[in-house]
Amino acid sequence: MNQENINKYISLRPTYKKLSEKVGQIIEELLDINNINYHAVFYRAKTIESFGEKIKKPKYKDPLSELTDLAGIRIIGYVEDDVEEISKIIENAFDVDPANSMNKSEDLGVDKVGYKSVHYVCTLPSSRTSLPEYRRFDNLKFEIQIRTILQHSWAEIEHDKNYKFTGELPPEIQRRFKLVAGNLELADREFNQLSRDIDEYSREIAKSTEKGELEINLNSTALKQYLAIKFKKLIGEERLEPSFNGSNNESIILMELRNFGLSTLSDLDMIITPEIEKQINKYEDEGNFLGLCRIIMLASDVKKYLSNSWNNSWGTLAEDHRLMLSELNIDVDFIENYMEENLIPARNKAH
Template identity: 40%
Template structure:
């Protein structure tokens, strides 16, 4: 490349550097919106702008034939990392329908992967906004700017990062014995990707079938986060006790918190429960005690309580009731120390004492 042409390109870069950075940020936000709207789970969306020195080195490479800055399509780069390999194709379809794709400079390099080739390769898109989006006020200034987007799964990303850290991007640059190790590892990662997809599908299938299993034979349904949520969603006993607790504490039942069911399952397992039938039997047997203890606990400071909680709050108070019903201070302390986060020994003793004092009022 002629020094004059290089200087022209670098000068244009200096003038438009901030614009490319702004486009990267805007495109990153757009991509996240598109993925969220399509309900495609993703690990991360990140962007970077090529630094001036990196651009200068690129222009110095033999065979560089760029005439202007717009000929260089990776000044602005995004990386989309999905959790699963099959989501890479979903993301690719979204980009194809929502962005203008420069087909000549885009590629799915996994299609050219040799059978014995180690490593994973991303899907690469070179994109621009397209005519319709460029008509919008917030996108007008980015007309004519292109960006490169890499899409890969999180396991593919892990491979690429480690490969980069090892400093070997060419299979010809390393000994055959090491190449064989890379090949074996690539196969393991491919199997891992497939197994994760299978696990996801099995969990989805289990979630759709577990409610029917609970209705038919609750004694055969293992206690876990998924089965417990299905119980809370559908069981009239759970809803009745929840509402009684809400009324007693002047509270409201809010949206469901999906993160809590794993914790609630662990709480109930502490008392030896292993099936959904164990849970419903315990709720039925202790219904009056659960509601009364919850009322006393929520109003123990002589206030009117208030606030909100997620459906299934009766499971939380069931655990307290069971722990207190043992009349065993050690068991209660064990329960509090395990399930009350960041509680030191003084806090455990204090909470245990307060729980016991409240429980005694029930008598």
Template identity: 40%
Template sequence: MDKKIKSAEAVEPNDKVEGFASWLKDKQSAHGSLKDAAITIIGNLVRANGIDVLAVSGRLKDIDSAIEKVRRKEYTDPQSQMTDVVGIRVIVYFEGDVKRVSDIIRRSFNVDEANSSNTDERMLPNQVGYRSVHFVCDLGDDRVKLPEFEALSGLKFEFQIRTVLQHAWAELAHDNNYKFSGSLPRPLERHLFLLAGLLETADQGFNDLSAKIDDYKIAVSDESAKGELDIAVDSLSLETFLTQWAKDEGYTFREVDREAIPARLIKELEEFGIETLAQLKDIIPHDFVKFMSQYSAPSTMLTVVRMWMIIHDSDRIASKVHHRWTVEKPLKGFLNNYFPEERVAQIVKTIRDSQDLTIPKPKL
């Protein structure tokens, strides 16, 4: 009898591994759908909350890797204990955004807090190194009631949230790079952790700088709302002013790349004689939004400010402002609201002929 019991105990782990492997194969399609659903949901949520991310990506753990982990961890119930068959990675720019994304996940998914972790909370004050936040989740009771998610009920997945610099460290020294893995000689190990400390310091520094930039933009917005515009024109103050102006006027800018206000425009304004937001406000033409909406699709901040300068004093642009742009056809009709047709033709020609050909050419 004892021999039979020992024999059953001896084969039980293999039976569980084989059963788990069979379950993984059966659920492969469902896990793939879960990965795609989680990526889409979290991507939509971070965008809706105005959080910039470097990437949202996902992966499925292959069967061999999953079985190896089951054996290494000696799982007794692999189907419930293996929580990262599906992994979703969210890479943000700043440490503050890690918390914001974490809060979104807690509000939007069913989180298994017992199996979730934050390496920062486990590290001692004198420790540096791998840092990341992990949440074990399922889609939640409400979502799995929907027909498209019914087959995903009970399936767990893992969110991993990192900053760009945390991700760089993990890729170099933790996840994939054999050169830095294992046990290094003490001098090299010390050098490695000094570098980790530098990255962590830089991460905190960028986060602090980002917060100060946000505070500055809020201050500019508050001052603008009170009509106090004796504020120097820079990329941040100009973007904040234009955003508030568009909101007040009911105008929508065309979205372009992340550099909404290039340094070139700040230089053009300086050469034009605009140094403060008050001076800029003084050159905004009457009925600008009304006429612009009739003759042009939504324009960029860059185009709008340049049109203000053209209408205010096109000759000054030709004589004072180093530029490499021309007036495109739709905007010629718009200028007819402010000038006779012959004058518009003269303005367009003057701006075209006075271009600084040493400057890389953008479009207006």
């Protein structure tokens, strides 16, 4: 009987594989549309070997209809609030089977620590299965797991059958193992609270910026909020990307701004003269906050930027920035010639 079920699953597995891919892609699109931060979305169809092992359990009378994880999707968020937001999206996007869905953290009880995850058993809604490309997935179940990145790390270590932490361990090692799990849970909560605190700080910066209260020390969050409000028209027109194009660039531009002599948002605001702001709004196109800050400093004082802030790692101006600086009567050829003459080749930077 088991072999018969295995043979049936072999023939059905390509459908479950395609189902997991489709659902995974839907989830990625929904997370992006809703601006939800997430680390990764994984999807897979259960392997033939895993299916064969699972149906050996006597509780399965008709495994192909009883097993709910033949197609599986795992969503890794960063903090617990992300998991909550992602869960709402899943509940709205799919038909959830509440009887077979659960929150593993609630199942742990008050006296235990360890594996935490939100599990949903779902089917595609009729709004999708009525479409030709989804019709073959009608009534097929799939499982969605949602975890934080720390919960994911813990689960991978604890549940890997080939790793040394599995099986029955000596009591002292078991106790230490659970202590580590408890510390991870505390760390997860602290990261979540830190995330909330950063969001609250961002809101406070935004309110202060709107009021013109700019005596705020330069840092990544403050700078990002200030620029997002100052140049919101450009962002709305999709002519300016509200990012520094990488967290490392945030540190780089903060160093450049400080070397230029700026320590607060007020200092930065003072060098953005009405004429500079006018030219930025006129010419800025397809840029980001990194280039914007650099062009503001160049427009304010070319020699000061080149001697104090320029980090010898870039030497080409975008065409919109060339036009912008030219209209401000700044010699762009001088800038690029200076940079070309003093540029440190990438291969020599480590020396």
